Amino acid sequence: MQYASSAIALEMGTASSDFPMDAPKNDGMDYGAGMCWSNQDESCSVSKWAISDSTSGGVLSAVFADSIIRLSEFRHLPSNWDSYGAMPISEEAIAASKDFFAFLQSKLPDLAECLWYEQRYALAPVATVPLDDGGVGIEWSLPNMEIEISIGPDRKIECLAVEGTGENRKYFEYDKVSKEEILTLFLKALVS
Amino acid sequence: MDWGKETITREDLLYRRFLHWHIRKDGRLSSSVFMNRKKKPDSELSVDLARLTTPANTQAVCPTMGVAEIAASVPFELGLRVEHSPDLENNNYAHCLIIGLESKSQCRKLAESARILLRPRKLVNDC
Numbered sequence: 001m002q003y004a005s006s007a008i009a010l011e012m013g014t015a016s017s018d019f020p021m022d023a024p025k026n027d028g029m030d031y032g033a034g035m036c037w038s039n040q041d042e043s044c045s046v047s048k049w050a051i052s053d054s055t056s057g058g059v060l061s062a063v064f065a066d067s068i069i070r071l072s073e074f075r076h077l078p079s080n081w082d083s084y085g086a087m088p089i090s091e092e093a094i095a096a097s098k099d100f101f102a103f104l105q106s107k108l109p110d111l112a113e114c115l116w117y118e119q120r121y122a123l124a125p126v127a128t129v130p131l132d133d134g135g136v137g138i139e140w141s142l143p144n145m146e147i148e149i150s151i152g153p154d155r156k157i158e159c160l161a162v163e164g165t166g167e168n169r170k171y172f173e174y175d176k177v178s179k180e181e182i183l184t185l186f187l188k189a190l191v192s
Numbered sequence: 193m194d195w196g197k198e199t200i201t202r203e204d205l206l207y208r209r210f211l212h213w214h215i216r217k218d219g220r221l222s223s224s225v226f227m228n229r230k231k232k233p234d235s236e237l238s239v240d241l242a243r244l245t246t247p248a249n250t251q252a253v254c255p256t257m258g259v260a261e262i263a264a265s266v267p268f269e270l271g272l273r274v275e276h277s278p279d280l281e282n283n284n285y286a287h288c289l290i291i292g293l294e295s296k297s298q299c300r301k302l303a304e305s306a307r308i309l310l311r312p313r314k315l316v317n318d319c
Contacts, residue, residue, distance in 0.1 A: 070213065083209050083254040084238050087230065127216040133229035141218060148223055148296065160223070160296040171297035 063124035064101045067138065070128040071097055077130055086132035090153035097128075097136045097151050103179045108186070122190075145189035149182060161185050198241065198276040200288060202265040205242035206274070207250040209257040212312040221260055226302040228293060237290040241276060244286035247309045253282075258312035266305040270298050 074089040081088070108123065127139040134153040140146065146162040159174040159182055174181065210225040228235040239262075240250045247259045264274050272292045279287035293299060 082211065083257060084228075085230070124217075126218055127214070127222045127224075129213045129222050129224045130211075131224055131229055132227060135229065137222065137224045137227075139216060139222060141216075148300070150224075150227075150229070150296070152229075158296065160300060162300065171300065173296055 061105065063121055064105065067125050067128040068098065068101065071136065074130045074136065081130065082132055084132065086130070087134040087153075089130050089136065090134040092155050093131075093135045093151050093153050096155040096157075097138065100138070100149070100151070100157075100179060100182075104183070104186070107183055123186075140186075140189075142186070142189035145185065147182070147185055147189065149177075157182070159185070197278070198244070200241065200264050200274040200276055202263070202268055204264040204274075206239040206262050206264055206288065206290075207242055207245070207247060207309070208237075208239050208260050208262065208306070209250060209254060210260055210312065211257055212314045215258075215308070215312075221303045221306050221308065223296060223299040223303045225260060225306070226262075226290075226293070226299040227296075235291075235293040237293055239274075239288050239290060240284070240286040241288050242286075245284075249286075251310050253284075256313040258308060259310040260306040261309045262302060262306040266302060270301060272298070 071094050074094060075091075077086075077089055079088055080086060104123070122142050123140070125138050126141045127137070129137040129139075131137050131150060131152075136151045137148065138151070139148045144163065148160040148162075150158045152158070157177050157179070159177045161172040161174070163170050163172070208225060210221065214222045214225045216222055226237060228237050242261065247261075251257060251259050267274050267290045272290055275289050275291060277287055277289045278285045290302075
């Protein structure tokens with residue numbers, strides 16, 4: 001896991017018995033601002049240390065860091081980077097993508113405090129890709145929904161939301177969608 | 193040379209090149225592998241007909257890229273056309289076009305059905 005410049009403190013040596021397996025999120029115990037307890041088996045490894053983040057925005061910086069690094073790589077793509085005639089990635093699309101991450105970072109911290117540890121990292125995109133028209137695509141796999149956005153070279157955003165699995169999968173497309181409308185989808189995916 | 197045209201059937205397989213960024217963290221291919229946003233409407237997506245070439249030949253156009261395979265039945269079931277369209281300029285007789293892509297969900301369904309044959313490398317050549 002790569003971390004950005006957020007304040008992360010490690011406290012070694014905490015015994016697993018110090019942390020009840022079924023601790024609710026708001027039980028009055030001070031696990032640190034960034035600590036959430038999971039009921040899943042892999043959480044036992046977390047018992048050795050606590051993560052304290054001075055700002056929940058710092059945690060979100062970490063989940064978006066990989067994508068932001070990719071955006072800087074896209075600047076160097078030449079014409080025909082995909083061998084099928086793709087255009088170079090526009091600075092407008094890259095800037096709009098960064099704006100979108102900043103928007104999420106500004107809107108989601110309060111929600112991030114209420115999420116289990118692994119749910120926060122579900123906010124990390126599963127893909128950040130260049131698009132052949134010079135735009136940028138970003139994809140998320142959230143607990144109840146998959147979301148894909150395409151940011152065009154003109155900064156216009158299109159969105160695809162996928163709910164359900166297998167035969168029951170449903171696809172919802174949105175043209176010229178706003179950041180706020182996409183945020184609504186995120187909230188629906190994380191809270192429902 | 194007079195290149196005839198093949199008829200593409202549901203049993204055919206198609207190849208499409210992609211970059212390392214197009215592999216999602218969950219191992220699936222990004223929908224963007226099957227997008228052609230440059231040309232709307234009646235978007236045409238270039239692929240190679242598997243029975244007229246090899247994955248290595250498809251990859252050789254840009255050796256750092258990967259190759260994905262998809263059954264022709266998938267675009268047919270989405271209501272798309274798949275036509276043999278030999279690329280004379282690049283001497284590629286296996287070249288075909290998936291015609292009629294209009295929506296992100298179609299691209300998504302193509303990606304969900306595709307499988308990776310050859311993995312890409314993390315270098316980007318000027319292809």
